[in-house]
Amino acid sequence: AQRVTQPEKLLSVFKGAPVELKCNYSYSGSPELFWYVQYSRQRLQLLLRHISRESIKGFTADLNKGETSFHLKKPFAQEEDSAMYYCALTGSGTASKLTFGTGTRLQVTL
Amino acid sequence: KAGVTQTPRYLIKTRGQQVTLSCSPISGHRSVSWYQQTPGQGLQFLFEYFSETQRNKGNFPGRFSGRQFSNSRSEMNVSTLELGDSALYLCASREGAVGNTIYFGEGSWLTVV
Numbered sequence: 289a290q291r292v293t294q295p296e297k298l299l300s301v302f303k304g305a306p307v308e309l310k311c312n313y314s315y316s317g318s319p320e321l322f323w324y325v326q327y328s329r330q331r332l333q334l335l336l337r338h339i340s341r342e343s344i345k346g347f348t349a350d351l352n353k354g355e356t357s358f359h360l361k362k363p364f365a366q367e368e369d370s371a372m373y374y375c376a377l378t379g380s381g382t383a384s385k386l387t388f389g390t391g392t393r394l395q396v397t398l
Numbered sequence: 399k400a401g402v403t404q405t406p407r408y409l410i411k412t413r414g415q416q417v418t419l420s421c422s423p424i425s426g427h428r429s430v431s432w433y434q435q436t437p438g439q440g441l442q443f444l445f446e447y448f449s450e451t452q453r454n455k456g457n458f459p460g461r462f463s464g465r466q467f468s469n470s471r472s473e474m475n476v477s478t479l480e481l482g483d484s485a486l487y488l489c490a491s492r493e494g495a496v497g498n499t500i501y502f503g504e505g506s507w508l509t510v511v
Contacts, residue, residue, distance in 0.1 A: 331401070332488065332502040374441065385431070385454045386500070388441035 290315045292375050294389035301365050301396055309360040309392050311349075311375030319377040321351055321358040322386070326372040335360075335373070345369070365396045400424065402503035404489050410509045416477040419506045423470050423491030427501075429453075430472040432464060435486040435505070444487075447472055476508075484510045 291314040301307055313319060323335040336344045338351040338358060349360045358375060375389040403422040411417050423430050431446035431454075443456040447466035464474040470491075476483055486505040492498045 331504045334499050334501075337499075376441075385443050385446060385456070386433075386441075387443070388433075390440045 290319070290377060290379060290387045292377055292387055292389035294373075294375055294392050296392045297390070298393045298395065301394070303367055303396055303398050304364050307360075307362040307365045307369065307394065307396075309373050309375075309394065311358045311360065311389060313356050313358065313375075313377050315356075315377060315379060317379055319379055321349070322376045322378075323347070323349055323358075323360050324374040324376055324388075326374070328371070332374070365394075367396050367398070370394055370396045402489055402491050402501050404487075404503040404506050406506060407504065408507045408509075410511060411479050412511055413479055413481060415479050416475060417479060417508060418473055418475045419487055419489075419508070421472045421474075421489030421491075421503060423472070423489075424493075424501055427491035427493050428470050429492045429494065430466055430470065431490045431492075431500070432472070432474050433488040433490065434458075435488060436484075441488070444474065479510045481510050484508060 293312045295310055321338040324332050325335045326332045347360055347362045349358050351358050372391050372393050374391045376386040378386050405420045429448045432444040433441050435441045444458055445464050446454040450466045461477045466472045486507050488505045489503045490500045492500045
């Protein structure tokens, strides 16, 4: 069975501090990993996907198959980063069947 | 382009009733999937439709059903509502069967009393 674990419900950091949102997964095969973000009163939207290997809004995430992790990182947090972040995976042939983690609320304070 | 549109946005139903939720995908998108979001269970996949055919189904009872029309619009139906069906139901669309970004709607808030 596939599973995504986000161990932190809430992560509170100061503006300018580094951010790391943790995500571990369980999947027998080659998964595709994603980070979705939901800002206050907005719809869920894709932040980044591991196959793109790009940085979005200063965030990056590296897939570590050995540790089965896909942690989201940003060197300097901004107030506008405050949101709910969900890690998700999908397997081959089930491209729209996303398995989500429980989410981590990132709170950036001054 | 307009985003994924879901109707109604909010509704209240009584236990035992049934409900139909509607989703209009982004123009040109042929894949529509549905998710249930609750505080206890988080975001859970319900089913996915592509070109009017169900491609994937999550672990939900048969009371949950869906369909997709030739214009890619989709509906999901929940029969014999239970209190535990109270949730935010999200619809998402993508252009093709695989490989494209999934776009979510704002959701339909269902409260069962």
